[in-house]
Amino acid sequence: MTAPTSVAPARVVTADDLRLERVSWRAGRRLIVDGVDVTAPPGSVTGVLGPNGSGKSTLLRLVVGALPPAEGTLLLAGEDLRTMTRRARARRIALVEQDSPTDVPLRALDVVLLGRTPFRSRWATDSPDDVELARAMLARVGAADLADRDVPTLSGGERQRVHLARALAQEPHLLLLDEPTNHLDVAAQLALLRLVRELDGVTTLVALHDLNHAMSACDHVVVLDGGRVAAAGPPSEVLTPDLLARVYGVRADVVPHARGVTLVFSELDEAPT
Ligand SMILES: Nc1ncnc2c1ncn2[C@@H]1O[C@H](COP(=O)(O)OP(=O)(O)OP(=O)(O)O)[C@@H](O)[C@H]1O
Numbered sequence: 001m002t003a004p005t006s007v008a009p010a011r012v013v014t015a016d017d018l019r020l021e022r023v024s025w026r027a028g029r030r031l032i033v034d035g036v037d038v039t040a041p042p043g044s045v046t047g048v049l050g051p052n053g054s055g056k057s058t059l060l061r062l063v064v065g066a067l068p069p070a071e072g073t074l075l076l077a078g079e080d081l082r083t084m085t086r087r088a089r090a091r092r093i094a095l096v097e098q099d100s101p102t103d104v105p106l107r108a109l110d111v112v113l114l115g116r117t118p119f120r121s122r123w124a125t126d127s128p129d130d131v132e133l134a135r136a137m138l139a140r141v142g143a144a145d146l147a148d149r150d151v152p153t154l155s156g157g158e159r160q161r162v163h164l165a166r167a168l169a170q171e172p173h174l175l176l177l178d179e180p181t182n183h184l185d186v187a188a189q190l191a192l193l194r195l196v197r198e199l200d201g202v203t204t205l206v207a208l209h210d211l212n213h214a215m216s217a218c219d220h221v222v223v224l225d226g227g228r229v230a231a232a233g234p235p236s237e238v239l240t241p242d243l244l245a246r247v248y249g250v251r252a253d254v255v256p257h258a259r260g261v262t263l264v265f266s267e268l269d270e271a272p273t
Contacts, residue, residue: 015042015203016077016092016173018063023072025062032058034227035072040203040220042077045196047214047235048207050224051248056207057098059224060176063205064095076174090118094167095176096160098207108154108162109134109147115169130169137165142191156183164192168199175199177206181213193217211239211252211263223247239263 020038024031033055040046048056061067063074065081074081076092084092094115104111112134113126120130138144143161151159160183167175177196181189189210196204196217208214214221215235222232223239225247231238244252245268253264 014173015201017042018174018203018205019073019075020059020063021073021075023059023062023074024070025058025067026070032227033062033069036222036224036227036229038205038222038229038232040205042203043201044219045204045206045217047218047221048205048224049209049211049214049221050230054224055227056224057178058227060095060178060205060207063174064093064176065089066095087118090170092173093176094170094172094174096163096167096178096180098178098182103152106151107147108138108143108149108151108158108165111151111162112138112165112169115166115171118170133171134165134169137168138162140168141165141195142188157185157188160184161188172202175202175204177204179207179209181208181210189213211244215239215261215263236261 018038018040020036022035022037023033024035025033036055036059038046048059050056058067062069063081065084065086069082076084081089109131113130115137116126116130116134135144135147138147141161141164143158143165146154146158146162151162154162160180164177164180180192180196184192193213193216196206206218218235220233221235221238223230223243230247231243239252241252241254244250244263249268251266251268253266255262255264
């Protein structure tokens with residue numbers, strides 16, 4: 001695996017702001033996402049946090065249009081996402097799911113080229129520009145050497161990078177990442193968080209379990225609990241020991257170090273050392 005390189009995107013993309021107002025989604029009679037508000041300014045990184053089953057993935061799937069909201073307003077640069085065509089949404093929004101399909105019999109480069117589909121006419125083949133962009137995005141996520149590998153033969157972390165490269169090749173205005181550090185080793189996690197921070201012209205919504213990653217990578221966080229927003233704002237103001245005890249049921253100690261603070265977790269009833 002080669003180290004990530006800093007290849008600039010081929011085109012400058014203008015980030016869009018995202019506004020969700022009172023967005024809800026039901027599975028049967030159960031409210032899974034319950035009146036959620038999110039405001040993500042252009043170019044910002046917003047962390048979507050919360051315990052297992054709190055509604056993070058569902059919220060991302062509502063934004064990308066994979067699920068129809070039951071209620072609420074979803075605006076991308078002021079445009080109603082509910083009335084946008086699938087193709088128009090795909091030209092503006094890219095999603096990397098938690099476990100993207102892995103059994104497609106394609107080379108990694110071909111998977112990345114799928115990111116260009118919304119910009120091509122139906123029968124057009126890959127243009128040299130598209131291939132160049134796809135290779136640049138593989139390089140950007142440190143996976144240039146995987147271009148000719150068959151995706152089913154890749155490891156979990158390698159596939160994760162290929163799917164991220166596919167999303168970047170889509171040149172999205174809004175990038176949705178669901179647990180992007182899953183499967184990645186510690187160096188690759190840090191490289192990914194740096195890449196997310198350094199992306200120009202993209203607004204990012206990222207579901208994360210690692211709250212220290214949220215502290216270092218996000219401008220804002222939205223903490224979900226049972227489908228509702230429990231707290232929202234800058235991570236250092238939101239991720240307090242009180243909030244973490246209430247929402248996650250854990251004790252959190254805020255430990256200062258040379259580059260800021262780290263949250264150290266223990267079970268609530270564990271005696272302090
Ligand atoms: N299609 C569905 N039908 C029924 N229940 C669903 C459906 N989709 C999601 N749920 C339920 O909604 C809740 C929220 O799921 P979601 O995947 O959004 O949570 P999450 O916060 O992303 O969880 P995790 O951190 O475990 O990935 C869960 O209890 C899940 O079982």
